[in-house]
Amino acid sequence: MTEPAEPLIEWKDVTKTYPGRDSQALSTTTLRIDNDAHIAITGPSGSGKTTALNLLGLVDRPSTGRAWFAGTDLSRASNRALTRLRRRIAFVFQEFYLLEARTVLENVTLPLIYHGVPRAEHTDAAMAALELVGLADLAASRANQLSGGQRQRVTLARAVVTRPRLLLCDEPTGSLDAANADAVLDIIDTVHGQGAAVVMVTHDPRAASRAPTRWGVSEGRITLGVAA
Amino acid sequence: MNRAPRVRRVPGTASRPPLLDEALGPIRAQPWKTLLTGLGVAVAAAAQVLLMGIQGMNESALIEHVRQMTSNEVQTDLSRGFAPGDTPWRQADATLAGAGLAQSFTSWRLQVEVAAVDTLGTRTPAAWSTVALSPAVETREDIALAGGSWDDLFTTTRAVFIGTGLMRQDGLQLGDTISVAGEPMVVRGVIASSASRPDLLLSVVLPDTVALRLGGVPEAVRTTGFAPPGAANTLASAVPTLLSPEAPHTVQARAVPDAAPLLDAVTADVATGARYVGAIAILLGFLMVALAQYSAVVEHLPAYALKKSVGASGAQLLTEVGIQAGVIGAVGGLVGLAAGLVGLTAVAAWRDLVAYVPWGLVIGLPPLAALVGALAGMGAAARAARVDPITFIRRN
DSSP: OOOOOOOSEEEEEEEEOOTTOSSOSEEEEEEEEOTTOEEEEEOOTTSSHHHHHHHHTTSSOOSEEEEEETTEETTTOOHHHHHHHHTTEEEEOTTOOOOTTSBHHHHHHHHHHHTTOOGGGHHHHHHHHHHHHTOGGGTTSBGGGSOHHHHHHHHHHHHHTTOOSEEEEESTTTTSOHHHHHHHHHHHHHHHHTTOEEEEEOSOHHHHHHOSEEEEEETTEEESSOOO | OOOOOOOOOOTTOTTSOHHHHHHHHHHHHOHHHHHHHTHHHHHHHHHHHHHHHHHHHHHHHHHHHHHHHHOOEEEEEOOSSOOTTOHHHHTHHHHHHHTTOEEEEEEEEEOOOEEEEOTTOOEEEEOOEEEEEOGGGGGOSSEEEEESOHHHHHHSTTEEEEEHHHHHHHOOOTTOEEEETTEEEEEEEEEEEESSOGGGGGEEEEEHHHHHHHOOOOEEEEEEEEOSTTOHHHHHHHHHHHHOSSOGGGOEEEEEOOOHHHHHHHHHHHHHHHHHHHHHHHHHHHHHHHHHHHHHHHHTHHHHHHHHHTTOOHHHHHHHHHHHHHHHHHHHHHHHHHHHHHHHHHHHHHHTOOOOOOHHHHHHHHHHHHHHHHHHTHHHHHHHHHOOHHHHHHHO
16 A cells, blocks of 8 residues: 655644734634645635635744645744745736736746746746747737736746746636636646646636635635535 | 747846846836935935045145144244354344244254264264254253263263264264264264254254364254244244344245144044034935835835745845845945035135045945945835735735
8 A cells, every 4th residue: 555645735723813813814724735736715805815825825824733835844944944945836816916117038037036046047947938828929028018818827937937836826817808717727727737736716616617626715714625 | 949039138147146137127227216216325425525525625724724823933044145153143042032932043064074983093984964053952842862961062072962863873872983074073962852853863963163163064054943822923024134134135034834733633623523414414315215215115015025926035135125225325325426526626626725535435435335225225125025925916
């Protein structure tokens, strides 16, 4: 009998309470996210999705309970170690934030600068990511010249340029029409197919339906295995 | 397959760390904004250069004024119009003392042969300067003896004194015999220090009566003495008539500048005020950069949140904003330095003074301005480093 593979993320009795607030932003939660997970999280505004994203993205630490990322106990990890681990996670947001005055290539290159990747490798890595999202031809265009769908594809290219182990998407199709949303979801599926775990917070039933695993969040409580 | 993008590249960036490029990017993109942000440091730097430069010029002018006000040594040149031993010459000390010139004595250089004489009587010619002194030299408080007394020189037959420099330089000692114009003389004393006549420290000194007997052409015949404070110029103008009523033009007298103590005191007073103004200017420059940099960071918080979301650490953002602020400070410093130097040149031309360039400040100002800028940017840098990307981006 083979041992189960080490999960990418594991929480045991994790809670999150913010100073000055009476209630818990996130109630006691135990969960596991595998390396090949593709999870959609749904829930109303103010239900705790942002808190969950902050904790999953290692931007914040749990108030109680224990959490592991790639085998590292986060309660014992230093801030420096957390920063290193966070570089294995990529974020995609609804508002597809780009540096407007810069070119598409420069936007996609941005993570490589902070990950310490040698400059000589920047262009090749960024072009490969742009190929993946079908925007290699627009590498030299300014970000502010792109359409909404193109902008979200650039943020996806920027997210995958460092080959993350976890792609955290926050309403990635929330500002897109159906055609562009499908294109973005296709790319996310491709990234998942290339080996990254995907966790997507979404209100969009079509986006949620792409994920084999669905969780719900309500009043700070995460419910695993929500029906479609 | 990757296609080569048509991306504009900035020349010279290949060798720079990418993080440095990221820090300098906004400065390259908006150089005028950088200049405006650095204006506070520029103004402070220009104020510093101007203050120190004008202070330097003021000091030079002050030196001249103070010298005129405080000189009290009067030097009288008797080289022209008199033969050795003429009455005005012999009576100069007494005449000038009667006029209020204290510690006045007369001296001159002799052109005579001098030689060292060893125990066997062998003479070795030497190039020592020979100076004659009038007996009134014993009243001088600024000339000190290390051996012998003035009486030894003026009452002992064939006595000479030597300066302490000759002792060290040529090994002469008390009791040695030297030859002056062919006459053997014995060293009876040593002049140890002389504030107003350093030439005596490297000379063989004779009594004036001996010098007159030996003859030779006298040179640099002069009488020096001290006037009451503030009266040196007045006395100097009266000396020619006092010494030579029939031919006053043959006597030249002048006040010798020596205003160092008062000058130091006045300079310290002037400098203290300038330093306060300079420190206030630096503080204002610091605050201006701090405010400008903080508002720039707040304005660009989405960009910093984005950078953090793609993997930038707080330390990296701290470094990035710190570098930006330091460069802004350095640019402001250079601009201020240039403006200050131009201002100094203009002030010097306007006041008809020689421009004083504070070189220490010129060299130290750019790094100092960079440091001021970097420190001023720390608040902004800390704000950028603290940004929580997910919360910030979701809320904005």
